[in-house]
Amino acid sequence: MRILILGAAAGGGFPQWNANNKNCQRARNGGPNTPAQTQSSIAVSMDGATWCLCNASPDLRQQIEANRQLQPRPDGPLRASPIGAVVLTNADIDHIAGLLSLRESQAFSLHATSRVLDTLGANSVFNVLNPAFVTRREIYLDAPFSPLPGLQITAFAVPGKVALYLEDSSRKDFGTVGGDTVGLEILNISSGRKFFYIPGCAEMTPQLAARLRNAPLVLFDGTLYTDDEMIVAGEGVKTGQRMGHISMSGPAGSIKAFATLGVQRRLFIHLNNTNPVLNLDSPERAAVLASGWEVAMDGMEISL
Secondary structure, three states, X not given: OEEEEEEOEOOXXXXXXXXXXXXXXXXXXXXXXXXXXXXXXXXXXXXXXXXXXXXXXXXXXXXXXXXXXXOOOOOOOOOOOOEEEEEOOOOOHHHHHHHHHHOOOOXXXXXXXXXXXXXXXXXXXXXXXXXXXXXXXXXXXXXXXXXXXXXXXEEEEOOXXXXXXXXXXXXXXXXXXXXXXXXXXXXXXXXXXXXXXXXXXXXXOHHHHHHHOOOOOEEEEOOEXXXXXXXXXXXXXXXXXXXXXXEOOOOOOHHHHHOOOOOOOEEEEOEOOOOHHHOOOOHHHHHHHHOOEEEOOOOOEEEO
16 A cells, blocks of 8 residues: 655645745745645545545645656557545545536546535535536445445544635534544555544544554544644644644653553654644654654655
C-alpha cells in the first residue's frame, strides 16, 4: 500500500494568502528551513496506478501537477485520471473545495457520511460533479467499505466540531454530531496492514486510544503546537479545542496522549500557518522529533 502526502498544512495552506506572521514571512522569503506546504490531503493506492484521495483540498490541482502519480499517463486516452475515488472526513472547506476541480466529466466514486453528503447536496455548486460520472456513496460509522479493489476503509467518529461555515450562533455546544468529523482506518485487505488518517480531532478519548493502540502508522491532527497559539499570535480568539483540534504539546496534548499507545510510526499532518513546527530549525520541531513523532510534508510517500 502506497500513501502519498499531497498536503500537510491546515486550511489556508502555508504560507496562507493573507497571513503576515513570522512563519509566513519566512516561507515567502524562500528559505530552506521553512518550506511551503499545501492544504491537507493524502492519496492511497494498492497498485500505484489507481488512487483514492482522502479529502479534496482547495490546492488539489496544484497537488496533481506536483505529483506525477496523479497525472494522466502519457499513453492514456484523451480524458483520463488515476483518481478512482475520494473519501471525505468532514465538510470543512479545506477538505471539500477541491471537488470543484474534479468537475470535467471524470468518473470516480465519492464517499462521505450522510452529514457531509447532505452539506454537499444543499449547495448546488457541487452539482458540477456530474452524477452520470460521479457516484455519491454514503458511508456508515464503523462499517467497512472498499473504494478501490484491495483497499478497505472504515470511518469512525472522533471528537471535533461542525465546519466553521455551518456553525449556528444560537448553539451553545459546537461539538460533533456523529458523522460531522470522522477518522479513517485504511486497510490493505491482502496483507492485513493498516494505518489511520485523522486530520481533525479535539481530544484523545479512551475509545480512540483503544482503537489506535499498537497501530503501525497514524497520521494525526497537528494543527497547533499549543492550545492558545492563535490567541497568543494575535490571529484569533479561539483555542485549538474550540476549533476542534487537540494541541501537540501540554498535559492534554497529543504527544502525551500517544506516549503509552505503542503506535509504531506517528506523523503530524494538517499544520496551521502559526505552528512553529513548520520551521525545520525551531526548538518546537526539535521537541516533536525528540518525542518520536515525525512531521508530514508535501510530496512524502510512505509504503506500508
